[in-house]
Amino acid sequence: MSSRDTSNTPVDKLTEADAKAELKRLAAEIAEHDKRYYQDDAPKVSDADYDALRLRNNAIEAHFPELIRSDSPTRRVGAAPTGRFAKVRHSVGMLSLDNAFNDEDVTEFVDRIKRFLKLDETPAFTAEPKIDGLSLSLRYEKGELVRGATRGDGFEGEDVTANVRTLKDIPHKLKGRNIPDVCEVRGEVYMTKSEFLELNKRQAEAGDTVFANPRNSAAGSLRMKDASITASRDLHFFAYAWGEMSAMPADTQSGMVGWFAKAGFQTNPMMKVVGDVEALLAFHRDIEQKRASLDYDIDGVVYKVERLDFQQRLGFVSRSPRWAIAHKFAAEKATTIIKEIDIQVGRTGSLTPVAKLEPVSVGGVVVQNATLHNEDEIARKDVRIGDTVTIQRAGDVIPQVLGVVLEKRPKDAKPYQFPTLCPACGSHAVREEGEVVRRCTGGLICPAQQVERLRHFVSRNAFDIEGLGEKQVQAFFADGRIMTPADIFTLKERDKRGEKKLAEIEGYGETSVRNLFNAIDERREIPLNRLIYALGIRHIGETNAKLIARHYATIEAFIAGLEAAGEGPESEAYHELIAIGGIGEVVAEAIVEFFKETRNREAVNALLREIKVLPMEQTVRDSAVAGKTVVFTGSMEKMTREEAKAMAERLGAKVSGSVSKKTDYVVAGADAGSKLKKAAELGVAVLSEDDWIKLAGGA
Ligand code: IVH
Secondary structure (H helix, E strand, O other): OOOOOOOOOOOHHOHHHHHHHHHHHHHHHHHHHHHHHOOOOOOOOOOHHHHHHHHHHEEEHHHHHHOOOOOOHHHHHOOOOOOOEEEEEEEOOOOOOEEEOOOOOOOHHHHHHHHHHHHOOOOEEEEEEOOOOEEEEEEEOOOEEEEEEEEEOOOOEEEHHHOOOOOOOOOOOOOOOOOOOOEEEEEEEOHHHHHHHHHHHHHOOOOOOOOOOOOHHHHHHHHOOHHHHOOOOOEEEEEEEEEEEEEOOEEHHHHHHHHHHHOOOOOOOOOEEOOOOHHHHHHHHHHHHHHHHHHOOOEEEEEEOOEEEHHHHEEOOOEEEEEEEEEEEOEEEEEEEEEEEEEOOOOOOOOEEEEEEEEEEEEEEEEEEEEOHHHHHHHHOOOOOEEEEEEHHHHHHHOOOEEEEEHHHHOOOOOOOOOOOOOOOOEEEEEEEOOEEEEOOHHHHHHHHHHHHHHHHHOOOOOOOOOOOOOHHHHHHHHHOOOOOHHHHHHHHHHHOOOOOHHHOOOHHHHHHHHHHHHEEEEEEEEHHHHHHHOOOOOOHHHHHHHHHHOOOOOHHHHHHHHHHOOOOOHHHHHHOOOOOOHHHHHHHHHHHHOOOHHHHHHHHHHHHHOEEOOOOOOOOOOOOOEEEEEEEOOOOOHHHHHHHHHHHHHEEEOOOOOOOOOOOEOEEOOOHHHHHHHHHHHEEEEHHHHHHHHHHOO
């Protein structure tokens, strides 16, 4: 290479020529690693080193947006090379479970075990819910997570290490002492029902594929080529089994699960150890009852022999263990009649068809509505009003229509005509090319969209106003109390003036009115990213909102930037917007369009008169510790470890958990132990807490 090696130079010290050369080198290097990883199944660098390259690339691009290359790795994200993950061979096969469908099957299972082991007494079993997700194997070597793999065919799965690292429930390092050198922890990745519903709503709004149930959406989310999408999907993990272990930390099933919990995993809180068949069956009944109220899908319970020496002796039959069985729940399907098809209008005008059903009990829950997803789905299944249909409580929560029982179709049933006018405002509803969703074009005048936007505005990840739920928003919109976001914040004042007093509404006592006003007042200060998300602009979910907020940092810069970007795609401001890593043209256009609309600008301005928007914390690029790797150890006196870490990150340093040659500083508090020793061995600079504060504070 003709240019000098600047790979260790802090980004803010790079000249433009250096940055240009380095971006070129990084693009080529990352592309080469991608090819080895995705196409040749032969990665050459560790994930951490790969991540470091990408981070370096992103940092340089953020500093020199005008130098972003057309073949930049950040532009290729999402369209990864070959659409497949590297294969991983499981050192111990990932097996499946035999099923029991009724009480007799369970009795037989227990009898079989007693015969096999020649026991008179029933041995102890663990009983736990069977999670309806996908199984995952996590390999730890010397306590560090080195590989995450899907089950695949049981022998060979897919390498999803980068994706699993983004899950909060998966520790990167095992906790505790005496960790065996090799630990393969296995369990289930799942998505909560509430997250699944939210995700589908977002997907439908954006015209993207909706998932049939939480299991599918967990599988789809885990196997994203772009791990940052996985990170945004709120996946969870329960540990319940293991593969290769170089030593066993316990000699019972429940002991192993207890050890997983100590090592930093989530384990299912409902797991029990029970002593006889009756207790197993009682457990099954109890969990089946709780099923609907859990926020994750389960499809049965699993019984496992408690003693591991017994498990060892029992072994396997073909591909399932003799020592475990899945006791399934009854299928949750039913047939009923479609009385009507309702069209719901979403926040961005999407029309969603909902079947209104003759009420029917499905697995213990009365169902009256089922989703029909979209226009094409209705046509594909040829669902008509008056039809008898089979429905399923997919994901336990929103039932879906599986299909029509044609023999029962009334003679006069006509094919369903999807409306081309919005049922809420009468505006045209159109389908853009390539989209599955039909949308109302009424925009700001459509009352259904207005209500949905307000609901979104007050929702949990936006303004999160307690006491302003779906019902209240609807009622307050209908009676004219709250028509725009700003109205929420002027509600108290108007109420005090005696305009339409809330206390006059039935069900509103003095306390509930006061609580509501307090809840609203608590939200008069809001971080910029939440505000951007709350605006409910199409394609601006939480992740994009954060990216945009970080870039502009203040509300003033944000508004000025977007108004200027409205001058056209040639404007400098528009270029600045699409140069934000992760923000593409579709997103940029959506947000620019939003701010071009006078009524939107007025609504935002009116809101800003009522609230204070907090700027985003910026990472300081030219601090003394920017670009340095810092390890904190021992207990600190002037600040908590968390604070110290946050401070370091704010100043642009990277905080690591372990000392290596790459560490720049070890900050040692009281009682620092092995890390201090390691620092001395490697000749890494050691700072006291005060030294650190001086160094960081002097920035
Ligand atoms: S134990 C050797 N426990 O069910 C078998 N599996 O049908 C180890 N599953 O592939 C599995 N919850 O994905 C076990 N509490 C649980 C489970 C569970 C869900 C899944 C797992 C497995 C499948 C077998």
